[in-house]
Each structure stands twice: as C-alpha cells, then as structure tokens.
Amino acid sequence: MRRFTRLFMELDRTTRTNEKLAALRRYFAEAPAADAAWALAVLTGRRIRRAVPGARLREWVADRSGYPLWLVEECYDTVGDLAETLALLLPDPETDAEPPALHTIMDEWLAPLPGADDSGKRRVVERAWGCMDESERLVFHKLLTGGFRVGVGRKLVTRALAQEVGMEPAILAHRLTGRWAPTPETYRRLISPDAELRDAGRPYPFFLAHPLSEGPEALDGGPKAWMVEWKWDGIRAQLIHRDGERLLWSRGEEVITPAFPEIGEAAGALPSGTVLDGELLAWESTAPLRFAELQRRLGRKRPSPKIRREVPARFLAYDLLEAEGEDLRGLPQEARRRRLEALFEDLEVRPPDDGPIPVTWAVGLPLGLSPLVEAARWDALAELRTSARELGVEGFMLKHREAEYGVGRPRGAWWKWKVEPLTLDVVLLYAQKGHGRRASLYTDYTFGVWDGEELVPIGKAYSGLTDREIRRVDKWIRRNITERFGPVRAVEPELVFELAFDQIRPSSRHKSGLALRFPRMVRQRTDKPVDEADTLESARRLLAERP
Amino acid sequence: MVIRTDAGLYVPEADLYIDPLRPVHRAVVTHGHADHARRGSEHYLAAASGVGILRKRLGDEARIEAIAFGERRRLGGATLSLHPAGHILGSAQVRIEVGGEVWLVTGDYKRTPDASAEPFESLRCHTLISECTFGLPVYRWPEPDGVFREIERWWVENAAEGRTTLLCGYSLGKAQRLLAGLLPFMEGGGAPGTILVHGAVDELLPAYRAEGIAFPPTERVSVETAREHRGAALVVAPPSAAGTAWVRKLGPVSVGFASGWMRIRGRRRRRSGDRGFVLSDHVDWDGLMATIDESGAERVGLTHGQTGTAMRYLTEERGLDTFAIATREGDA
Ligand SMILES: [Zn+2]
Ligand SMILES: [Zn+2]
Numbered sequence: 001m002r003r004f005t006r007l008f009m010e011l012d013r014t015t016r017t018n019e020k021l022a023a024l025r026r027y028f029a030e031a032p033a034a035d036a037a038w039a040l041a042v043l044t045g046r047r048i049r050r051a052v053p054g055a056r057l058r059e060w061v062a063d064r065s066g067y068p069l070w071l072v073e074e075c076y077d078t079v080g081d082l083a084e085t086l087a088l089l090l091p092d093p094e095t096d097a098e099p100p101a102l103h104t105i106m107d108e109w110l111a112p113l114p115g116a117d118d119s120g121k122r123r124v125v126e127r128a129w130g131c132m133d134e135s136e137r138l139v140f141h142k143l144l145t146g147g148f149r150v151g152v153g154r155k156l157v158t159r160a161l162a163q164e165v166g167m168e169p170a171i172l173a174h175r176l177t178g179r180w181a182p183t184p185e186t187y188r189r190l191i192s193p194d195a196e197l198r199d200a201g202r203p204y205p206f207f208l209a210h211p212l213s214e215g216p217e218a219l220d221g222g223p224k225a226w227m228v229e230w231k232w233d234g235i236r237a238q239l240i241h242r243d244g245e246r247l248l249w250s251r252g253e254e255v256i257t258p259a260f261p262e263i264g265e266a267a268g269a270l271p272s273g274t275v276l277d278g279e280l281l282a283w284e285s286t287a288p289l290r291f292a293e294l295q296r297r298l299g300r301k302r303p304s305p306k307i308r309r310e311v312p313a314r315f316l317a318y319d320l321l322e323a324e325g326e327d328l329r330g331l332p333q334e335a336r337r338r339r340l341e342a343l344f345e346d347l348e349v350r351p352p353d354d355g356p357i358p359v360t361w362a363v364g365l366p367l368g369l370s371p372l373v374e375a376a377r378w379d380a381l382a383e384l385r386t387s388a389r390e391l392g393v394e395g396f397m398l399k400h401r402e403a404e405y406g407v408g409r410p411r412g413a414w415w416k417w418k419v420e421p422l423t424l425d426v427v428l429l430y431a432q433k434g435h436g437r438r439a440s441l442y443t444d445y446t447f448g449v450w451d452g453e454e455l456v457p458i459g460k461a462y463s464g465l466t467d468r469e470i471r472r473v474d475k476w477i478r479r480n481i482t483e484r485f486g487p488v489r490a491v492e493p494e495l496v497f498e499l500a501f502d503q504i505r506p507s508s509r510h511k512s513g514l515a516l517r518f519p520r521m522v523r524q525r526t527d528k529p530v531d532e533a534d535t536l537e538s539a540r541r542l543l544a545e546r547p
Numbered sequence: 548m549v550i551r552t553d554a555g556l557y558v559p560e561a562d563l564y565i566d567p568l569r570p571v572h573r574a575v576v577t578h579g580h581a582d583h584a585r586r587g588s589e590h591y592l593a594a595a596s597g598v599g600i601l602r603k604r605l606g607d608e609a610r611i612e613a614i615a616f617g618e619r620r621r622l623g624g625a626t627l628s629l630h631p632a633g634h635i636l637g638s639a640q641v642r643i644e645v646g647g648e649v650w651l652v653t654g655d656y657k658r659t660p661d662a663s664a665e666p667f668e669s670l671r672c673h674t675l676i677s678e679c680t681f682g683l684p685v686y687r688w689p690e691p692d693g694v695f696r697e698i699e700r701w702w703v704e705n706a707a708e709g710r711t712t713l714l715c716g717y718s719l720g721k722a723q724r725l726l727a728g729l730l731p732f733m734e735g736g737g738a739p740g741t742i743l744v745h746g747a748v749d750e751l752l753p754a755y756r757a758e759g760i761a762f763p764p765t766e767r768v769s770v771e772t773a774r775e776h777r778g779a780a781l782v783v784a785p786p787s788a789a790g791t792a793w794v795r796k797l798g799p800v801s802v803g804f805a806s807g808w809m810r811i812r813g814r815r816r817r818r819s820g821d822r823g824f825v826l827s828d829h830v831d832w833d834g835l836m837a838t839i840d841e842s843g844a845e846r847v848g849l850t851h852g853q854t855g856t857a858m859r860y861l862t863e864e865r866g867l868d869t870f871a872i873a874t875r876e877g878d879a
Contacts, residue, residue, distance in 0.1 A: 074856050084812050088685040088687070
C-alpha cells in the first residue's frame with residue numbers, strides 16, 4: 001500500500017508525461033507481482049464495486065473526528081473530492097503501524113466487503129484508518145468508494161509496463177483487452193515475452209471505421225466494391241460463446257452481460273467458439289428504441305422484470321470474428337458475411353419482419369442478422385440516407401468487400417457515413433446553469449478532447465438531451481464539482497458525450513485551435529471510458545476528412 | 548473596548564484604529580501586508596521589529612512609533628500592548644485593556660515555527676478577534692521541518708535533471724521564511740546550487756537582516772545570474788512572477804508553490820505548477836481552536852475566510868458568542 005500510495009502521489013502531482021512514465025516504470029520494477037497485478041488493474045480503469053455508500057463514510061468520519069456531520073459536508077463542498085475530504089479530516093493514526101500490501105487490501109479487505117454487514121464494513125474501514133497515514137487513507141478511500149482516478153490514461157500505463165518489461169506495447173495492450181484476474185500468476189503471464197495467453201472470455205480488439213463527411217463518390221472501386229450496412233444507434237458489442245463462457249462485451253471493453261442477461265443466455269444457442277460483432281439495441285416490435293432507452297439498462301446489475309419488459313434488448317450481428325474456435329479476422333469482409341449468414345441459417349430463422357428495416361431473427365432468440373443495404377448506385381444510397389432518421393438509424397457503414405477485420409482504425413477499409421457526419425466523443429469539463437425553465441439545472445456544458453495527457457476545451461453545447469437525461473447529468477455534476485469560477489463549475493473529467501456539429505474550422509481564438517459550428521449533444525456515451533474520448537488529433541483530422 | 552466601524556476596528560477610549568481601512572488620526576498596524584498596512588494615517592504604532600518592513604510599505608515620511616513586544620502603553624482610558632503573532636517578522640497581536648476588560652485582536656498569525664518571525668504568544672482575554680483564513684478542519688498544517696525536507700529533495704531532483712527550481716511564495720513573509728528555513732540545508736553543504744531571489748523578495752531582505760534574521764547567501768535574479776546558475780539554482784519569487792515571461796530567463800524550470808491552499812489536491816493540481824508545498828503563514832483549524840481555548844474568551848469575532856462555518860461550529864459545538872468582521876478582498 002505504501003509503495004502504491006507513493007506512485008499515486010507521484011502521478012498526481014506532476015503534469016509531465018515523462019515523469020509519470022518514470023514513476024510507473026519505477027513502480028512496476030519494484031512491486032511484487034501480486035501488488036503490480038492490482039495496480040495495473042486499477043490504473044487501467046478496472047472498476048471496483050462500491051461497497052460502502054459515501055454518506056455512510058461521512059458519518060463514520062464525523063464520528064471518528066468528532067466533527068458534526070454538517071461540517072464534514074461543508075468540507076466536502078470545499079474540497080470537492082470525498083476520498084480526499086475524509087482523509088484530510090481524520091485524526092492522525094495513534095500507532096505507526098504500516099498498512100498491509102496492496103494485494104492484501106484488495107483481496108482480503110475490500111473483496112469480501114460487499115457481503116459484509118454494516119458493522120463488519122465499519123470494522124474494516126476503521127482498521128484501515130488505524131494503520132494508514134493521510135495519503136494512504138486517501139488512496140484507500142478511492143479504492144473503497146470505487147472512484148479511483150489519477151491523471152494517467154490506460155495507454156500510458158500500458159506503455160510504461162511494456163517498456164519496463166521490454167515488450168511491444170501493442171502486444172501488452174491486446175493482452176490487457178477484456179477481463180483478466182488481478183493475480184500474480186496472470187500478471188506474470190501478461191508480461192511474459194512468449195506466453196500465448198488463452199482466456200475463453202477475451203474479445204478481439206474492435207475494428208473501427210473512419211467518418212466520411214463528403215459523399216462516398218470518391219471511394220475506390222465504386223459501389224460494387226463496397227458492402228453497405230445500416231449504422232445502428234446502439235452499443236457496439238461482441239457476443240462470445242466459448243468453452244462455456246457467454247459474454248457480451250461493450251466497445252469500452254466492459255462486460256455488460258449482467259445488464260443484458262437475455263443476450264448472454266442467447267449466446268448459449270450459438271456453437272461454442274463463436275464471436276459475433278454487432279450492435280446491442282433496445283427494440284420494440286419491429287423497430288429500435290431511442291438510445292437513451294437502452295442506456296437505462298446499462299450499468300444495472302440485475303435488471304428488474306419491469307425494465308426488461310419496457311426496454312427489451314436485441315443483438316444485431318453484422319460480422320463473424322470467430323467460428324468453431326477459428327479466428328476469421330483475416331478473411332475478406334464478404335467471406336465473413338457469408339459465414340455469418342450460414343451461421344444464422346443453422347440457428348433456424350424466421351422470415352424477415354415487416355419493420356421499416358426488415359430484420360431476420362433467429363427463432364426464439366433476441367439475435368438478429370443486421371441486413372445489408374442494396375444500392376447499385378451511390379446516388380440511390382444518398383437518397384436513402386435522407387430517410388435514415390425515420391428509420392431510426394444513424395446512417396450507413398461502408399465496408400470494403402476485401403477488407404480484413406483489422407486492428408484499430410486504419411484508413412480505407414471501413415467508413416461510416418452518418419446523417420450527422422461530424423461528431424466527436426468529448427469529455428464534460430465545465431457546467432453552468434441554464435436560463436428560464438432550466439435556470440435551476442446545470443444545462444450548459446463545455447467539453448474537451450485529449451491533447452496528450454491533458455483535456456483541452458473544444459466546444460460548448462446546451463441542447464440535445466432529454467429532460468430526464470438533463471436531470472441525471474445535473475445530479476451527477478452536483479456531486480462531482482472540483483472547482484468554482486463565478487457561475488462556472490469544473491467537474492471531474494468522467495462523462496463522455498457524443499457531440500455533433502455542422503462544421504469544424506481552424507481558430508486562433510480557441511486554445512484547441514479549432515472552432516465548432518452549431519455543436520449539439522447527440523447522447524451521453526455511458527459505454528465509453530474517458531480515456532477513449534477523442535483527441536485533438538482526431539478532431540483535426542475532421543478538418544479534411546475525405547476518402 | 549473594541550468596536551466595528553466603517554474604517555475598521557476602533558478603540559474609542561484611546562481614539563485608536565487597528566489596521567484601519569482608510570486614513571485616520573492614529574492607527575496601530577499589526578503587520579506590513581497590504582490589507583493591514585495602508586498609507587495616509589497621521590500616526591502609526593507598530594511593533595519595533597516590524598518597523599523596517601513597514602517603512603517599505605508606508606513610505607519614509609510616515610510617522611511610525613515603535614513599541615517593544617510586551618511593553619504596556621497607556622492611551623487615554625485604555626492600555627495597549629503588542630505581542631508576537633508569528634505571521635511574519637514583527638507581526639503583532641493587539642491587546643487592549645479597559646477597566647479590567649481585555650480585548651485581543653490577533654491580526655494575521657500562525658502557531659507553527661518560522662525562523663524568520665518571533666513565535667506566537669498565547670494570551671488570555673475576554674473578547675478575541677481572530678483571523679480565520681483557513682477556517683475549515685481540512686486545513687491542518689504538517690510540521691514545517693518535513694515540508695522543508697520535501698522542498699530540498701525536490702531541488703536536488705530538479706538539479707539532477709538540469710531544471711531550475713522556481714519556488715513561489717508571497718514576497719513579504721513567505722519568501723523570507725523559505726530562505727531562513729533553507730539556511731541549515733545550505734550550511735550543511737547538501738544544496739545542489741545557489742539561491743537566487745526575485746527583486747521583490749530581495750528588497751525586503753535588509754529589513755530582516757537588520758533585525759538579526761539570518762539568511763543563506765543569495766543573489767538577485769538577472770539575465771547574467773540566471774544564465775550562470777541555470778539548471779542548478781533555486782529561485783525564490785512571488786507567485787505573480789510564475790506565469791510571466793520573466794520565467795523564461797531561468798531556462799527549463801520546475802515550479803513549486805508554498806501556500807496553505809496547497810493542502811487541497813484540487814488546488815494543487817489546478818495551480819499550473821509542478822509541486823505544491825503546504826506551508827502557510829496563517830493559523831490552521833486546530834491552531835484556531837487552540838488559540839480560542841487558551842484565550843478563555845467568551846466572545847469570539849472572526850475575520851478573513853469562511854467565517855460563517857467556523858462561527859456556526861463555535862456557537863453550536865462550543866457554546867461561544869460569535870460575530871463576524873467584514874474584510875476586503877485580497878487578504879494576506
Ligand atoms: Zn498578513
Ligand atoms: Zn491578512
């Protein structure tokens with residue numbers, strides 16, 4: 001714990017990437033594997049279940065420090081960070097006992113906590129306070145409340161560890177994809193130079209498309225060379241059935257099976273050794289529901305029958321990445337599509353439904369085959385695109401018939417041609433109260449994109465969310481204010497939104513060097529970790545995004 | 548007695564204002580910071596060891612009468628004495644006694660050690676008027692010795708990487724505290740380079756030396772000294788200098804701020820420096836409570852900072868009579 005706390009403080013106090021890298025390398029060089037495994041998990045964004053509500057912790061701290069609860073609350077208002085407030089308020093420990101190692105805290109103290117009763121939880125917390133100094137308590141509180149954030153991105157952590165153990169960052173990044181247990185054995189395998197890591201639950205890195213802002217006319221090969229799919233307004237996901245594992249992975253590399261148990265069950269109907277790439281959607285009779293509806297189900301551990309009824313989930317497959325345990329990603333797009341269609345035929349399908357976009361469903365399962373869009377000419381497609389809104393889709397995906405399922409976002413193989421062609425995934429940085437009817441709510445937002453390790457403001461928006469979403473975001477903002485400048489509130493950089501705009505131009509008046517015209521929020525991206533928000537570089541690429 | 552007026556705290560029995568907000572006939576000035584020492588009054592009273600500093604602020608023509616700490620002065624119907632506040636050199640608490648009733652105005656003060664100021668003296672009174680710049684229990688100061696060790700380590704690390712160390716703190720008080728606190732390190736021979744000082748800091752050093760405060764050898768920052776000591780020097784400068792073009796002459800720098808506000812991580816992170824050192828010349832929460840307890844006061848007035856919170860706490864939890872004293876922005 002002591003070593004990990006030192007790392008936390010070192011990362012926290014510097015804004016220099018080199019210093020962060022050096023601190024991380026030092027940590028990984030020195031830490032025993034059992035601790036390093038946990039540090040790696042936590043620093044790469046592993047979410048830890050919050051076992052003790054913040055309100056309860058505040059009460060315990062009030063008790064322990066002798067301050068009235070209202071004073072603890074006022075301190076929290078000023079400091080803005082609960083873990084820190086509590087660490088600052090607690091009296092110094094009476095002994096100079098050392099805290100146990102990080103892995104002991106994680107495996108033995110925190111892991112059993114969700115199952116403990118209130119007094120059991122309090123005993124663990126008091127025990128921790130008894131042996132930790134102020135900064136150790138800060139880190140402990142962060143782990144305890146599941147709000148662990150420090151100014152390093154997943155990429156930087158991966159780079160540091162890869163450098164330290166002398167391996168390719170890309171290989172390590174791949175190994176870190178998906179779920180792995182933070183044990184010393186796994187850690188050793190993760191960093192071993194040759195071990196072929198086998199994990200039944202692991203997804204493939206998602207292959208990503210580039211936005212197409214002009215029409216597709218300039219694409220190589222004309223319409224014949226391209227396979228066109230609908231671009232659904234849902235959550236990109238991989239559905240895996242392998243060796244008894246049935247998992248649904250979001251593009252944010254989170255397992256979301258618990259929130260969508262019906263999809264997980266349906267995966268069991270696929271032959272073992274199958275990985276589908278597709279879209280998770282909320283669906284009612286023959287058409288998708290709004291994305292906001294789908295989000296209501298995200299993040300729930302055990303969705304109630306009521307919400308499952310209100311927001312039925314469907315998985316529409318558009319790619320087959322693995323069949324019979326064989327990695328198909330090297331096959332051409334068209335061949336993978338044929339294998340995918342054959343897979344559905346084997347499942348037994350109903351004839352296409354009579355929805356606005358007819359979908360072929362597997363009998364008795366919430367699994368469908370995302371249909372292809374037939375268009376012999378680009379202008380026919382352009383025509384169709386104007387009705388995308390009514391059809392409940394965002395536009396089209398254009399996939400080259402010869403394209404492999406690649407890694408990352410190379411140009412040329414996959415394009416997305418959206419109704420809203422220009423969008424960025426941006427991070428909420430500042431909020432301000434609205435006017436009129438919305439004067440009591442935080443509705444005016446400033447967003448940022450990554451510039452190296454820093455978030456730079458790129459634009460403001462105040463429209464696009466539903467009232468329900470606004471209230472939810474407002475509530476979150478109130479709990480996550482870090483600083484006040486007049487009416488403006490800085491918040492923890494944690495929420496990602498998709499921002500659409502009509503135009504992007506260079507601007508010397510903005511710190512980002514870019515100005516957005518008519519920006520508006522398309523949605524909150526609860527499925528995207530903040531690390532994966534767009535970068536200044538990807539924003540600049542939109543300046544001239546043409547095939 | 549001490550009453551509140553538009554011009555500040557006033558003692559009618561002595562026709563005397565304490566740190567008046569505008570020119571008056573007679574003023575007692577607790578210390579030289581701009582929110583306490585203002586030009587234009589006819590007569591000033593101040594602690595003897597702070598007069599040199601005050602002259603820098605009030606001008607050579609100001610009529611300043613020096614009083615030794617502890618010396619009792621009869622002024623009309625009141626007895627006045629000044630006592631060390633520990634805030635900066637010569638900073639004073641003002642004790643007023645009228646017919647057996649005692650008021651104590653602390654001015655700015657701190658209770659943690661400072662090699663450049665007289666140590667705070669705890670006094671008893673009936674009514675206490677205390678500053679409360681850091682009036683929340685999250686503000687608890689670490690031992691200054693430990694903070695100095697951190698500063699020294701940071702300097703050594705910077706020098707090893709060829710970066711100049713820029714340490715920022717108020718030019719009056721904090722800067723001198725930093726210099727005096729670095730003396731043992733400099734004398735011990737562990738320092739990786741020379742100490743340079745910004746002009747605003749340098750100007751005040753003679754007033755301190757005249758009172759016997761010992762500093763390590765320093766040189767004033769200039770294009771030449773900056774070039775000569777680039778990458779190895781520690782530069783002490785006011786925080787206002789940090790964001791300016793002035794910094795460029797120091798070459799690559801690591802910037803640190805020494806202030807009580809650095810206790811809060813968010814403040815530390817958002818101050819665009821590399822390091823924050825928790826070193827304050829004001830009293831922390833525990834110190835404020837200790838001062839109140841030791842004074843035995845039944846009435847407590849608070850000034851500077853979030854007075855409302857501390858007042859509520861003292862009223863509800865300690866059963867004290869409290870009141871607030873409005874101040875202006877820019878307290879130091
Ligand atoms: Zn002052
Ligand atoms: Zn002041």
